[in-house]
Amino acid sequence: MEYTSKTQLYQKVKKPLLERQRRARMNKCLDNLKTLVADLRGDDGILRMDKAEMLESAVIFMRQQKSHKKVVQEERTSLPLDSFKNGYMNAVNEVSRVMASTPGMSVDLGKSVMTHLGRIYKNLQQFHEAQTESQQSAMDCSSMDKAPLSPASSGYHSDCDSPAPSPQPLQEQPLWRPW
Incomplete structure (x- = not known):
């Protein structure tokens, strides 16, 4: 079997070999993904799925994890503020109790201190509300940037306008590439 050019050699011998290696690499990664999702979900049912079902299940699982993380x-972000508000109100109540139980305390002084503490608390609430609104509007704007897929879309990345982040390889050895 004699080949006359490098192109013919590539087409007859190298190309099928490279394609087998690429498919083997993809199958290995799919098997790794399958076991990772099965471990994280605690469900071995994914191990019996075909490749397409497994990928769909993995995508659904990752979306659930993303929403759960949000x-x-x-x-976590609301808890410290609520805790701070509760502590502040407890401190204001304690100040009020101490001033009321102190003999000879001026009513005008107590009134001005309590008014000041109330004003500070109100300012803190307004600042938090403004910050929450700005974060919410920023999230609304970012969600509007993502155009929904058309009904004719296949859902593949090539249908999207923005480039997908490149996945990082899991193994330490460099990936084999045919070029």
């Missing part, structure tokens, strides 16, 4: 993050 909920947890929102809870």
Whole structure:
């Protein structure tokens, strides 16, 4: 079997070999993804799925994790402020109790101190509300940037306008490329 040019050699021998290696690499990555999702979900049902079902299940799982992470993050950001508000109100109540129980305390002084503490608390609430509104409007604007897929869209990345982030390889060895 004699080949007359490098192109013929590539088409007859190298190209099928390269394609087999590429498919083997993809299958290895799919198997790794399958076991990772099965471990994280605690469900071995994904191990019996075909490749397309497994990928769909992995995408659904990752979206659920992303939304769960947002909920947890929102809870964490609101918790310190609520805790601070409760502590501030407890301190204001304690100041009020101490001033009321102190003999010879001027009513005007107590009134001005409590008015000042109330004003500070109101300013803190307004600042927090303004900050929350600006964050919400920023999230609304970012969600408007993403155009919905048309009904004719296949859902593949090539249908999108923005480039997808390139995935980082899981193994330490460099990826084999045919070029």
